[in-house]
């Protein structure tokens with residue numbers, strides 16, 4: 001009997017340890033970790049209800065993958081999601097509270113507006129969001145907020161470019177109180193000799209940084225930008241194919257994404273040959289297509 005009980009216990013422990021973590025548990029664990037690292041009481045968990053966790057984010061972007069329309073203001077003037085916006089923590093115009101209030105005006109419990117804060121090389125905006133939510137847990141509960149960052153990187157290993165390419169990466173569902181991220185994004189950004197100056201670090205570095213984080217997904221921002229800024233059109237498709245394949249190989253996260261639907265209705269055009277190609281390459285590499293307005297101005301419904 002003793003032997004039997006022991007075997008049974010081992011079996012129970014085995015199944016408990018290997019049971020797939022429930023999505024809600026994963027999101028809860030993410031928020032608990034933020035509170036812990038911020039030195040805040042676990043009792044504040046409820047205040048973080050609007051914060052989107054990794055499981056919820058994966059669900060949202062997979063659902064929105066198939067169409068640019070999911071990232072566009074529709075005929076009724078409704079916007080579902082803007083997953084890339086800047087505040088005064090980088091080169092945006094609005095402060096964090098103004099962004100939240102604009103989203104709140106458009107949001108209601110059954111159709112919350114989903115917004116991602118993605119200031120350049122900064123996580124201060126994400127910390128301020130936590131402060132605001134804890135001070136007033138009721139006010140923003142109908143929103144869905146993604147804590148994020150946009151990271152400047154250099155692509156130095158691509159065949160069809162003779163100079164390093166500026167590549168911007170977006171990271172979502174990060175923990176802004178994580179010590180490694182704090183170290184990486186709160187030091188002086190202007191010194192080229194500073195190893196933490198992300199303006200001078202590589203595409204591979206940024207992917208590795210987020211790979212090593214317990215929480216957070218990294219993806220490619222506005223893939224068309226290279227063509228507009230610096231690249232000869234005849235090199236562009238080869239560059240995209242190489243960039244997406246390399247990213248897909250290097251990212252160890254189960255969610256991979258690229259802003260294929262960038263500025264939908266203004267820039268993204270499904271009939272444009274370059275956009276068509278980016279679409280194909282994303283699908284081929286198992287990369288979820290996302291979109292945004294990359295807001296810098298006075299409205300979260302516009303660039």
Ligand SMILES: [Zn+2]
Nearest residue numbers: 150168221222
């Ligand atoms: Zn950018």
Ligand SMILES: [Zn+2]
Nearest residue numbers: 084086150294
């Ligand atoms: Zn941006």
